[in-house]
Amino acid sequence: MGPVWLWLLAIYCQPFPAHGDKSLGVPQPHNHQLLEPAPAYHKVTPTITSFALRLYKQLAEGAPGNILFSPVSLSSMLALLALGAHADTPTQILKGLGFNLTETPAADIHQGFRSLLHTLGLPSPKLELKVGHSLFLDQLLKPQQHFLDSAKELYGALAFSANFTDAAATGRQINDLVKRQTYGRVEDCLPRLSHDTLMVLLNYIFFKAKWKHPFDRYQTRKQESFFVDQRTSLQVPMMQQREMHRFLYDQEASCMVLQIEYSGTALLLLVLPDPGKMRQVEATLQPEMLRRWGQRFLPRWVPTH
Incomplete structure (x- = not known):
């Protein structure tokens, strides 16, 4: 075999x-670098690694076979979702990812993701990496402007108004966005939408290197x-x-x-x-x-x- x-x-x-x-x-830092603060993403990357391995083990137990997932995509999308949640839901989401909110407050976690996504997106002559987030919100939803601003500032997430009563048209809108951002490599990524859908959180990745x-x-x-x-x-x-x-x-x-x-x-x-x-x-x-x-x-x- x-x-x-x-x-x-x-x-x-x-x-x-x-x-x-x-x-x-x-x-290894030089002596004059020892007092420089660590990048903000250092506050989230160890937790993302632990989350990735815990999730892999759970997936491997439940569905043996090929498993493919992006820990950065999943963790950043859940953290983004925590921005717009109420009551104790944000705390539950961040704790579910493995963060200790006593050691790392929620504001530091979001800034850590901002730093990580920004650093991953820096241009490089030797490889290309694009990690993007988008929100498609039904026209009936009225999200708070503060949430939309924070999602864009911290996670680079753009919000689009969508008519989910026309599931086919909205599906084409979402698939067209992914196709453009991945240079045509990813097509028809979204399965058929149901008519009771009110929001779609979208993440895409494009990676090319030699x-x-x-x-x-x-x-x-x-x-x-x-x-x-x-x-x-x-x-x-x-x-x-x-x-x-x-x-x-x-x-x-x-x-x-x-x-x-x-x-x-x-x-x-x-x-x-x-x-x-x-x-x-x-x-x-x-x-x-x-x-x-x-x-x-x-x-x-x-x-x-």
Whole structure:
């Protein structure tokens, strides 16, 4: 049976360290930098990481199979929703994401998301990343202007008036927006809307980057008998290369971890469990494990495919 991979895409907001540096993604400050305040997104990124791993484990238990989600998208959309909620609902939402409101007040959380989304959206000559939010509100709704202003200022979310009684027209309006923002790559993303819908919270992502060590297209070959389940096998094209990558074997978690860098400030982590150890790897996934991997990575020649 073909290997089962876990993969994590990380977009770092700071330059990569040198391979000899024991920290991952965080350059060592010079003496004159020690007193500079940390970026506001530092107040939310650890919680987003913990939220991502908790959510993955829950999804893996309930629906085995392929799982794809964006922790930044989900957490920022829920935090945005908390801006317009009343009573104790905002507190419940932020606590559900994993925030300790005694240590990090709600205002700091929203500013942290603002800093994170702004930093991710900074232009780069080597990669393109767009993370966007929009709200489609039924014409019958009268949202407070303060909420609309805060949503735009903190999350870059634009609000659009929509007629949900004409579900088909509103669906086309939403799909057209996503298609434009993703350069036509994502079409018809929204399923059919029901007539009792009053609001749609929309998030979209566009990511485009080149590998730091590109694969040679002439080395792409048909893989014999790639098994997608116990009985079904396919022949699929597989990219191949032998290149210097950062790699480790985690004996405690029974898995191999491969880091592949993109040009710019993005990287891909591929986690290959030992045969029959998928559940063990999932059970041990913790933020501390990711930090430990970052300290143990060593560059070595690795054949990848």
